[in-house]
Amino acid sequence: MKINxxxxxxxxxxxxxxxxxxxxxxxxxxxxxQQRILKYKHWQVRQRALLGDTLIRWALQRVLxxxxxxxxxxxxxxxxxxxxxxEGDVNLSHSGKWIVVALTTNGRIGVDVEEIIQLSExxxxxxxxxxxxxxxxxxxxxxxxxxxxxxxxxxxxxxTGLFLNSSPHLIDTSTINNNLITRxxxxxKQHPVSICWDSMHAHLTAxxxxxxxxxxx
Numbered sequence: 001m002k003i004n005x006x007x008x009x010x011x012x013x014x015x016x017x018x019x020x021x022x023x024x025x026x027x028x029x030x031x032x033x034q035q036r037i038l039k040y041k042h043w044q045v046r047q048r049a050l051l052g053d054t055l056i057r058w059a060l061q062r063v064l065x066x067x068x069x070x071x072x073x074x075x076x077x078x079x080x081x082x083x084x085x086x087e088g089d090v091n092l093s094h095s096g097k098w099i100v101v102a103l104t105t106n107g108r109i110g111v112d113v114e115e116i117i118q119l120s121e122x123x124x125x126x127x128x129x130x131x132x133x134x135x136x137x138x139x140x141x142x143x144x145x146x147x148x149x150x151x152x153x154x155x156x157x158x159x160t161g162l163f164l165n166s167s168p169h170l171i172d173t174s175t176i177n178n179n180l181i182t183r184x185x186x187x188x189k190q191h192p193v194s195i196c197w198d199s200m201h202a203h204l205t206a207x208x209x210x211x212x213x214x215x216x217x
Contacts, residue, residue, distance in 0.1 A: 004104055004105055004106040004107060004197070004199035004201055004202040004203075005063070005104070005105045005202065005203055005205070006102070006103070006104050006105075006109065006195070006197055006199075006202045006203065006204045006205070007059065007063055007102065007103045007104075007204075007205050007206075007207070008100060008101075008102050008111065008185065008193065008195060008204065008205070008206040008207070009055060009058075009059050009100065009101045009102075009103070009207050009209055010098055010099070010100045010113075010187050010193070010206070010207070010208045010209065011051060011055050011098070011099045011100075011208075011209045011210075011211070011214070012097055012098060012099075012210070012211075013044065013047065013048055013051065013094075013097045013098065013099060014097075014211055016043055016044075016047065017047055017050075017211075021211075021215055022047075022050070024215055025050055025051070025054045025214065025215070026050060028054070028057070029050075029053055029054075029057075030070075030071070030072075032073075033053050036049070037049045037050050037053070048094050048099060051099050051211075051214070052092050052094060052099050052101070054214050055092070055099060055101045055209075055214065056071065056079055056090055056092060056101050057069065057071060058209075058213075058214055059090065059101045059103050060081065060090060060103065063103055063105065064086060064105075069081050069084075070082040076161070078091070078161065079092075086105075087105075087106050087107070088103065088104045088105045088106050088107065088109075089103070089104050089107065089108045089109045089160075089161075089197075090102070090103045090104075090109070091103075091109050091110050091111045091159055091160075092111070093111045093112045093113045093159075093193075094113065095113045095114050095115045095191065096113075096114075096115030096190065096191055097115075097191070098113050098115075098187050098191050098193075099113075100113045100187075100193055102195050102197075104197050104199065104202070106199055107197055107198045107199040108160040108161055108162055108197065108198045109160060109195070109196065109197040109198075110155075110156040110157060110158065110159030110160040110161070110195070110196045110197075111156055111159065111193065111194065111195050111196075112152070112153075112155035112156040112159060112193070112194045113187070113191055113192070113193045113194075114149050114152060114155075114191065114192055114194075115190055115191055116145060116146065116149050116189075116190045116191070116192070118145065119145070119148065124136065124148060126169060127148075127152065127168075127169050128148075128151065132151050135147065135151065136148060136151065146192075149192050150184055150192060152168075152194065153182050153184060153194035153196065154168050154169075154171040155168045155194060156182065156194035156195055156196040157171055157180065157182065157196045158171055159196075160180070160196055160197070160198060162180075162198065179198055180196055180197070180198055181196065181197055181198075181199070181202065182194065182195065182196045183195045183196075183204055185206055187208070
């Protein structure tokens, strides 16, 4: 099995970009990506999409050492590099005030960031298996809401693309193949990030970026 490196890049959404900053990032993207971004009405959603696409490009360039890359998306919206022999993967997620990109140099990867908010009983029951519900409702569990989001690592597992005939709600984390590795990190108290990849031999590097690093690359 090939040695693998796994990276997590996290970027705050931040305040609204000024026009010069927007133009600098926007016109580096392909026309299909530009058109997709402009369909969003609210500036927060547009900016989240723009920064997400830019962060993917930035991460690939830094990790793979490319100066110029051409990125397209497959039928499921998953980005890939055109005409390249790279055997890795990249995945994007955003929630609350954070945007994250996970990248692996070999194999598949999935990432999910969540903002911890109150949830209804209906959502909790629909998302968990019985084993997970037993953990959630355990008397020894002092923080059930946090536990739910930590158990929701199944979203990152699903986003590896290795469970095409399932859905994240149906994945039972207690029966996941041993070839899959999962990690949970917190960007702050309200934003846990779940990461899953399919290579046993991997080192995880987590980096929090600021907007200027994208604007000056």
